[in-house]
Amino acid sequence: MDNEDTLLMIPGPVKVAPRVLRAMSRPMISHRSAEFGAIYDDCRALLGEFFETRNEVVIMTGSGTVGMDAAVGSVIGPSDKIVTISNGKFGERFTEIGERYGQAVSVPFEWGTPFDLEKVKAALEDGARAVAMVHNETSVGLTNPAKEVGKLARKHDAIFIVDGISSIGGNEFLTDEWNIDIAITGSQKALAVPPGLAVVAVSSRAEERFRDKSASYYADLKGHMKSARKSPTQTPYTPAVPLFFALQEALHMAHEEGFAARRARTTRQAEAVRAAAAALGIELFPRVNEHSHYSNTVTAMKMPEGVSDDHLRGGMKKQGIVVSGGQEKLKGKIFRIGTMGVCSSGDILRTIQTLELVLDKEGKLLDRGAGVKAAGQALGI
Numbered sequence: 001m002d003n004e005d006t007l008l009m010i011p012g013p014v015k016v017a018p019r020v021l022r023a024m025s026r027p028m029i030s031h032r033s034a035e036f037g038a039i040y041d042d043c044r045a046l047l048g049e050f051f052e053t054r055n056e057v058v059i060m061t062g063s064g065t066v067g068m069d070a071a072v073g074s075v076i077g078p079s080d081k082i083v084t085i086s087n088g089k090f091g092e093r094f095t096e097i098g099e100r101y102g103q104a105v106s107v108p109f110e111w112g113t114p115f116d117l118e119k120v121k122a123a124l125e126d127g128a129r130a131v132a133m134v135h136n137e138t139s140v141g142l143t144n145p146a147k148e149v150g151k152l153a154r155k156h157d158a159i160f161i162v163d164g165i166s167s168i169g170g171n172e173f174l175t176d177e178w179n180i181d182i183a184i185t186g187s188q189k190a191l192a193v194p195p196g197l198a199v200v201a202v203s204s205r206a207e208e209r210f211r212d213k214s215a216s217y218y219a220d221l222k223g224h225m226k227s228a229r230k231s232p233t234q235t236p237y238t239p240a241v242p243l244f245f246a247l248q249e250a251l252h253m254a255h256e257e258g259f260a261a262r263r264a265r266t267t268r269q270a271e272a273v274r275a276a277a278a279a280l281g282i283e284l285f286p287r288v289n290e291h292s293h294y295s296n297t298v299t300a301m302k303m304p305e306g307v308s309d310d311h312l313r314g315g316m317k318k319q320g321i322v323v324s325g326g327q328e329k330l331k332g333k334i335f336r337i338g339t340m341g342v343c344s345s346g347d348i349l350r351t352i353q354t355l356e357l358v359l360d361k362e363g364k365l366l367d368r369g370a371g372v373k374a375a376g377q378a379l380g381i
């Protein structure tokens with residue numbers, strides 16, 4: 001099948017609207033021009049709504065990880081402690097980044113299991129300059145209690161860093177209300193822009209505690225904020241200009257839909273995937289305390305007994321639908337369907353229908369059409 005017909009149902013990069021793709025094909029402009037500054041300003045204003053924040057927003061060229069790197073490196077030095085909480089691959093990344101810049105105090109939980117806040121509290125009681133966590137752990141399809149950790153961070157006077165890369169714009173994410181000092185997202189997730197930009201919202205509290213200089217030259221938030229305050233607004237180094245064009249267009253699209261409406265649609269779509277899984281006898285992977293902790297941007301499901309990753313995902317791919325597998329220790333054990341950005345009801349139904357046909361071929365389909373019917377009901381069709 002031609003690549004252009006492939007439907008990407010992975011948790012990022014996600015499908016990009018033609019209108020956003022067209023925006024990228026405009027002729028280049030100078031990144032020091034008033035025209036570029038106006039685009040940056042427009043993006044920053046809309047991103048404030050997207051992040052539910054009044055904090056300053058900077059846009060960095062690089063993938064989401066550069067935002068994580070910048071957040072940690074701008075706050076942590078060799079003698080500083082950072083508590084890193086993890087229950088999946090991306091939480092572990094914060095530990096690895098923390099170890100590069102300072103002393104990471106890791107609070108690990110089994111992948112896909114909820115945080116035990118008592119353990120987080122105990123780690124913070126020993127003193128830490130910062131605490132970092134992932135709100136939506138993409139590797140396991142679980143959302144973590146940022147609000148509760150935010151309260152603990154404030155109580156212990158630690159800078160609160162949250163990776164909202166696969167969350168912001170899809171799940172509820174209240175940067176200011178949850179006391180998040182540095183919040184991060186990536187362009188290829190709910191923003192529905194191609195990969196290559198990291199967006200970081202920084203509180204004045206975090207800025208006051210920035211190190212004089214980060215050990216990273218490029219990912220020093222101080223420099224990015226300084227340039228963003230120049231007139232015209234700019235970036236310290238040459239940015240991916242076409243991605244700024246795309247981001248502006250995508251933010252306008254999201255604004256036209258309404259940020260809250262988009263989140264509600266994303267929630268409905270994840271409900272549809274979860275309903276289809278239940279109807280098909282497929283178990284969800286994360287162990288959650290509350291239903292609301294299931295991710296609305298990525299649904300992680302256990303691979304049905306006796307079906308290989310190759311047959312399930314490979315079979316779907318042959319029909320032009322790409323879904324994700326498990327990462328690292330979960331390889332072959334789970335598969336994941338992303339629902340964020342400009343994903344449509346039709347995309348969900350096509351995905352579930354194809355999943356049913358693949359299961360049928362494997363002799364694992366109990367009730368033909370049950371998944372599509374359940375998804376359709378959840379979508380209000």
Ligand SMILES: Cc1ncc(COP(=O)(O)O)c(C=O)c1O
Binds near residue numbers: 011065137138165166
């Ligand atoms: C929660 C989370 N954090 C971090 C990342 C890393 O982002 P990137 O690959 O854009 O660097 C991802 C990417 O999937 C993610 O989902």
